[in-house]
Amino acid sequence: MDSSKFSRRLRQLAGLLATSAVWVMPLVATAPAHADTIDQRNELIAHFINDMHADPLVADCAAHGSFVASTSTVVDHVDFPPEAFDSAHAEITPWHQPFDEGKQRTTVDNIVTVEGQGIPRETSHEPYPLKFRCGYVGTQMLAFTWNDPVPPLKAHTERPSKKSKRRHGGGRATGHTSKSAVKHSGTKKKKSSAKSGAKH
Template sequence: MESNFAPRRLMSLVGRFAVCAALLCATSAFADTLDERNELVHHFVTDFNANPLVADCAAHGNFIASTSAAFDHVEFPPVSFDSSHSTIEPWNDSFDEKKQRIKVDNVVTVEGQGVGKSGEKDSTPLKFRCGYVGSQMLAFGWNDPVPPLRPHAEPRSTSGKKGKHGAKTKSSSKKAAAAGKSTSSGTSSGKSAKKASKKH
């Protein structure tokens, strides 16, 4: 029994070590990303005199766009942080009417230029929108040019039965029409029979 117990214990220790190593790598990657974001915010505030909320929104937009299939990174020239290309709007309402109905105090917008992963010279105008309560970002949106994947629609049934969503198909409609004619003709013949009996 002891010979079986030792390998199991060793495998358990190896498994725990692997999990710890994976968590350490993930934590390290997250810390690196957070450091890069903080450096970018500091750069925008210090070098471009950006408002801290606008700088934070721009740094977050850069991170999100770099995870897209379309973009390598976003360039924010100094003009991105002037009043014609960035705004802080008091909101006190839901961020949007879709999935992010969370109430925010301010909505920040900032514009940048998305640089493609394929090394194209032409850049894509991007607009980022961030919702804040105090200095904490709670919602985010942008004009992502890559549409989200949608499930394929199922083909509709062409048989005489009811199709998807209970809609009648052509053949069942024809049957219903034929049934309606026979009912109405039966009703009219019944009326004429009653009239004939009254005459007698």
């Protein structure tokens, strides 16, 4: 009796260990990759400071920008020419106000700007002139933007489609007719959802 209870508990423990191993393995697999990224970033910062005489904040901003740009669909990697880190090309501007007027309204003490060349994935394409802008409080980066070459292209293709829909939508319809059309479409949607709810 005791031996059967003991063997049952052993089986339960083995099952729990097997289940936990399934959940733990992905975490173990991702941890070294994250550590590698941090190590690579730190190595890049050290390279910019020691070999290219960059200010530590400028080096940090450039390293962050380099990693962000490498995730782009069109940029393979970023090159920083030797003059990229001198005072004529890289700037540290005292700010003491929100980083921008958009989503990143956090107040920062300094804004760092640094420029580099985005080497394209397509070898036939010209390099992209990239500009990275980083907001800092002390040595901590709290905000970041860059002139990603991809979003402007997407926005350009979306805008004509919206305008064309407006132009071909209903000619010279008045505000009254457009409102009534919205009301009718709204009531149809409510009725159809009510019917589907009744069926279920």
